[in-house]
Amino acid sequence: MFSVAGDGGFALESMNRAAEAVTGRSRFAVRGWTPDELARAEGRALKRAMLEAVSSGEPANLQIAIAPEAAARPVPLTVTAMRHGSGETRRVLVRAPQRTAAPRKPKPRAA
Numbered sequence: 001m002f003s004v005a006g007d008g009g010f011a012l013e014s015m016n017r018a019a020e021a022v023t024g025r026s027r028f029a030v031r032g033w034t035p036d037e038l039a040r041a042e043g044r045a046l047k048r049a050m051l052e053a054v055s056s057g058e059p060a061n062l063q064i065a066i067a068p069e070a071a072a073r074p075v076p077l078t079v080t081a082m083r084h085g086s087g088e089t090r091r092v093l094v095r096a097p098q099r100t101a102a103p104r105k106p107k108p109r110a111a
Contacts, residue, residue, distance in 0.1 A: 001082075002035070002050065002092045010035055010050055010092060022075055022096060024067045039066045049079040050092045057081060 002010040036043030042064035049060040060079045065072040082091040
């Protein structure tokens with residue numbers, strides 16, 4: 001979750017453990033980081049998607065590598081502007097689709 005600054009900038013407000021696993025960073029260490037600091041080379045693409053979501057009011061989709069390793073795999077993300085009751089956007093939610101577990105094999109029935 002990123003907060004929206006008055007100047008149009010974004011700052012990381014919070015993230016869950018799944019986001020920690022994807023980014024390879026502690027949620028406590030990155031609080032206040034900008035998209036450029038979090039996503040490094042892909043920061044501009046992330047910020048562009050955030051601005052698109054805020055201006056259009058529609059979710060924006062992108063795929064970027066955000067882990068610190070050079071060989072990080074791209075992760076699909078959806079960016080959604082969170083509107084306050086007044087209509088003002090104060091936060092932007094960035095989320096990856098949930099991974100579903102492989103289907104379990106049914107247990108054999110006892111005869």
